[in-house]
Amino acid sequence: MYKENLSSIQGATCPPAHAIEPQNLTAFRLVSSVPPIDGDFDSYQMRGRTRPQDVDECRWHSCSLFKDKSQLLNANGLPKIRGKWAGIVKVTLVAGSGRVVSNARTGHIDWWRYAGYDVVSASTVALEF
Amino acid sequence: MTAKVAIKRPTYISYQKTLICLDGVQLFTALSGRKRRFICLAVPDDEADELFLCAPVSESHFADYMYEQLDLYGLLKSSTTRKFYTFELNKPVGARYELKEIKSVPDGWMPERHIFSGSHTEAYDFEEDEATADAPIPVEDSVIAIDGRWDARDLATLPELFTDNYSFVYALLAADRSGRSRANEMFRKFPWKGGFSTVGFYDGLYRRVPREHRLAVRGISYNSPGTITLSAVNVAIQKIKDSVSALNDVNSSLQTQYRELRDGMSARELLGRSTHETVVDENDINFVSTRAKLLALDMKFDQLDQLHKLTESNWIATAKILLSYYRRLKMLADFLDTGKAAFRS
Numbered sequence: 137m138y139k140e141n142l143s144s145i146q147g148a149t150c151p152p153a154h155a156i157e158p159q160n161l162t163a164f165r166l167v168s169s170v171p172p173i174d175g176d177f178d179s180y181q182m183r184g185r186t187r188p189q190d191v192d193e194c195r196w197h198s199c200s201l202f203k204d205k206s207q208l209l210n211a212n213g214l215p216k217i218r219g220k221w222a223g224i225v226k227v228t229l230v231a232g233s234g235r236v237v238s239n240a241r242t243g244h245i246d247w248w249r250y251a252g253y254d255v256v257s258a259s260t261v262a263l264e265f
Numbered sequence: 266m267t268a269k270v271a272i273k274r275p276t277y278i279s280y281q282k283t284l285i286c287l288d289g290v291q292l293f294t295a296l297s298g299r300k301r302r303f304i305c306l307a308v309p310d311d312e313a314d315e316l317f318l319c320a321p322v323s324e325s326h327f328a329d330y331m332y333e334q335l336d337l338y339g340l341l342k343s344s345t346t347r348k349f350y351t352f353e354l355n356k357p358v359g360a361r362y363e364l365k366e367i368k369s370v371p372d373g374w375m376p377e378r379h380i381f382s383g384s385h386t387e388a389y390d391f392e393e394d395e396a397t398a399d400a401p402i403p404v405e406d407s408v409i410a411i412d413g414r415w416d417a418r419d420l421a422t423l424p425e426l427f428t429d430n431y432s433f434v435y436a437l438l439a440a441d442r443s444g445r446s447r448a449n450e451m452f453r454k455f456p457w458k459g460g461f462s463t464v465g466f467y468d469g470l471y472r473r474v475p476r477e478h479r480l481a482v483r484g485i486s487y488n489s490p491g492t493i494t495l496s497a498v499n500v501a502i503q504k505i506k507d508s509v510s511a512l513n514d515v516n517s518s519l520q521t522q523y524r525e526l527r528d529g530m531s532a533r534e535l536l537g538r539s540t541h542e543t544v545v546d547e548n549d550i551n552f553v554s555t556r557a558k559l560l561a562l563d564m565k566f567d568q569l570d571q572l573h574k575l576t577e578s579n580w581i582a583t584a585k586i587l588l589s590y591y592r593r594l595k596m597l598a599d600f601l602d603t604g605k606a607a608f609r610s
Binding site for chain 1: 280282283285286287290291292293308309354379384388
């Protein structure tokens with residue numbers, strides 16, 4: 137059902153019970169190519185990044201998105217991010233795209249994508265670096 | 266004869282809290298064995314895939330950063346020992362990491378300016394942080410430059426004008442930092458009929474500021490120009506300074522906005538009676554919440570959410586308190602606008 141295999145995750149249900157199907161939720165993400173490719177929306181787990189101990193395994197299997205483009209523009213000033221990305225894309229998530237958990241305090245969105253959802257077609261380039 | 270050789274013990278840190286996670290961990294806090302705080306930032310390196318730059322930082326600077334009074338560049342640069350270290354996240358030593366001191370920070374390793382804690386991807390709570398939960402809120406000196414002819418009344422008036430504003434901003438900061446702040450009850454205790462309610466509210470807030478955090482006059486150098494040195498929680502002073510600056514902006518329309526909110530509430534008979542006696546409908550709430558948010562935004566008052574939480578999401582009480590804070594801030598702003606006193610940056 138989900139693009140990534142979540143069944144191997146130990147502990148609580150993944151995505152969590154409070155994750156919802158989005159209704160026209162606009163979000164932004166840094167991408168390595170413009171136009172983006174499907175791999176630009178892989179989770180950190182898929183990318184082989186080391187998971188910090190205070191971020192649970194389920195979130196590590198999600199695609200990280202931001203409500204506000206300016207957050208990504210700011211983050212682009214971090215030394216390991218700077219110069220690495222081709223642009224920022226805007227994605228509109230609809231019911232049938234997957235499930236999300238939005239953090240109202242940080243504006244960060246965890247998105248567990250359904251298998252077969254064409255995210256590349258659902259995104260438009262918001263900014264090219 | 267054997268020469269004494271100083272053996273430097275390695276410094277170890279433990280991972281504490283992720284702050285930015287974007288294509289992997291970018292920023293986190295760590296603690297040394299002695300609970301000294303380090304801030305650690307991912308840096309690019311051709312050989313080490315998960316290299317981090319770390320610096321020991323004071324709780325005062327860390328609080329300034331978390332309250333967006335200092336950017337990430339400034340926080341790293343504030344290294345308490347002027348030393349910087351590196352380590353690799355994928356090479357722990359048990360549950361810790363061994364830091365290696367570096368002589369200088371290579372080009373391209375510092376973040377750009379103006380990256381504030383608002384860019385974090387992970388929520389942070391002081392209350393849950395073992396390094397700060399019981400640590401004192403940092404108190405520092407703030408200097409007010411004075412000029413012109415000052416009489417004894419002026420010298421008494423300025424700290425007095427600060428006190429209500431400071432107690433209010435401090436109460437909201439303390440509530441944000443710890444849900445158990447002693448001043449929280451004050452926001453629900455009063456009926457908000459005006460007059461004595463308001464005076465009692467600010468008096469109560471002042472009395473609930475812990476002694477070590479109270480606004481204190483540390484020194485007066487009476488010359489023209491001279492200075493008054495206040496000791497206070499710096500973050501609170503900075504917030505007051507930002508709002509005063511907004512009020513005294515030559516193009517400010519804040520007085521009009523204040524009047525429109527107050528008159529609108531008066532016309533709806535929401536003033537002069539307690540919040541329990543007031544009957545409100547959806548239109549009243551829409552009017553009050555919209556105007557209150559606008560007023561707060563333009564007066565650079567960024568604690569409206571906290572205030573609203575403390576009034577148990579009662580927009581009428583929130584707006585009444587905001588109006589009363591505006592009036593006190595205006596008195597301080599008017600005094601500073603005479604040119605007889607100014608914040609020294």
